[in-house]
Amino acid sequence: MANSERKPENIKQKIKLLKLYEILNKESDEFHPLSTYDLIDKLSLEGIEVTRKTLYEDIDVLNANGYEVMQTRKKCNMYYVADRSFDTAEIRILLDAVEASSFITPEKTSLLVDKIANLAGSLRGDVIKKNIAVFDTTKRDNEQIYYNVFSINEAIIDKKKISFYYYKLDAKGNKIPMHEGKPYTVSPIATVVSNDNYYLVCSNEKYENAAHFRIDRMEQVTTLSEEAVFPDNLKNLDFRKRKKELFSMFMGEEKSVTFEISKDLVEVAFDKFGKSVNMSPFGENLRFTADIQISDMFYGWCLALGDRIKIIAPKDVREEYIQKLRSVADSYRDK
Numbered sequence: 001m002a003n004s005e006r007k008p009e010n011i012k013q014k015i016k017l018l019k020l021y022e023i024l025n026k027e028s029d030e031f032h033p034l035s036t037y038d039l040i041d042k043l044s045l046e047g048i049e050v051t052r053k054t055l056y057e058d059i060d061v062l063n064a065n066g067y068e069v070m071q072t073r074k075k076c077n078m079y080y081v082a083d084r085s086f087d088t089a090e091i092r093i094l095l096d097a098v099e100a101s102s103f104i105t106p107e108k109t110s111l112l113v114d115k116i117a118n119l120a121g122s123l124r125g126d127v128i129k130k131n132i133a134v135f136d137t138t139k140r141d142n143e144q145i146y147y148n149v150f151s152i153n154e155a156i157i158d159k160k161k162i163s164f165y166y167y168k169l170d171a172k173g174n175k176i177p178m179h180e181g182k183p184y185t186v187s188p189i190a191t192v193v194s195n196d197n198y199y200l201v202c203s204n205e206k207y208e209n210a211a212h213f214r215i216d217r218m219e220q221v222t223t224l225s226e227e228a229v230f231p232d233n234l235k236n237l238d239f240r241k242r243k244k245e246l247f248s249m250f251m252g253e254e255k256s257v258t259f260e261i262s263k264d265l266v267e268v269a270f271d272k273f274g275k276s277v278n279m280s281p282f283g284e285n286l287r288f289t290a291d292i293q294i295s296d297m298f299y300g301w302c303l304a305l306g307d308r309i310k311i312i313a314p315k316d317v318r319e320e321y322i323q324k325l326r327s328v329a330d331s332y333r334d335k
Contacts, residue, residue: 033078103198187228
């Protein structure tokens, strides 16, 4: 009986170091150190009794095993944890990215913001959350996106096929089932964020190239027992190294395009194509060549820049763009 009565106390003593570091990690930083008495009181609330001497010894044990606890001296010893997995700037970037992402629903945005802010510790995390920039972003409403992403990535790891239902929206925002309401069956390759949407890149045995589906438009994602199957051109694909090539499979043929731009578009061009493009003077303008995935998205980008950009070559891309401009202009003419 005596051993049984001592058992809870023994357990508390065994987790003492864990609780001590947890308190320091969550409730202290270089601007808010905790005193010896603070730590003794907080451990006492957890049912763990320590003395000043044993607390010093415990902190020495943490430091000796790589759990760095910093010490400063005021009226008494003060302790804090400064080395965290993420610093404040990194956490800010993560929070802003979540707030600005339209494919994350409002509910999941709030949940993620709380979790990410807690990486900074409760004191600093509260300050960070109060100063989050609110983006004018239209959020999606498909709460299944978390489960979709989880199922897709599990299938990618296990090299299994998945099935799912897919829909688009009509003018009233109603769901229109695709594929005659039947599920798609595909072999998943990767998940990718592009143009503020979250995509599944996958292979379908009927097609040679990769296909893509918006994950927020997918429902009832299910991992199948069938092994994933890929055509020869997608086998052993290192997605991190060939991301651009893979996207060109469904976004359009890649070609080298020569542009002429006004000088005020220099930063716009660098943002779009990178600083490696070689610009040369041409009269009052500049010319350069870049590899482009030819698509309506590309032509739309050119159209947004108006007469400050011209496609010089190749001839077929130039002519196709001119034809699209004429088509747009014709749609505005009175009939």
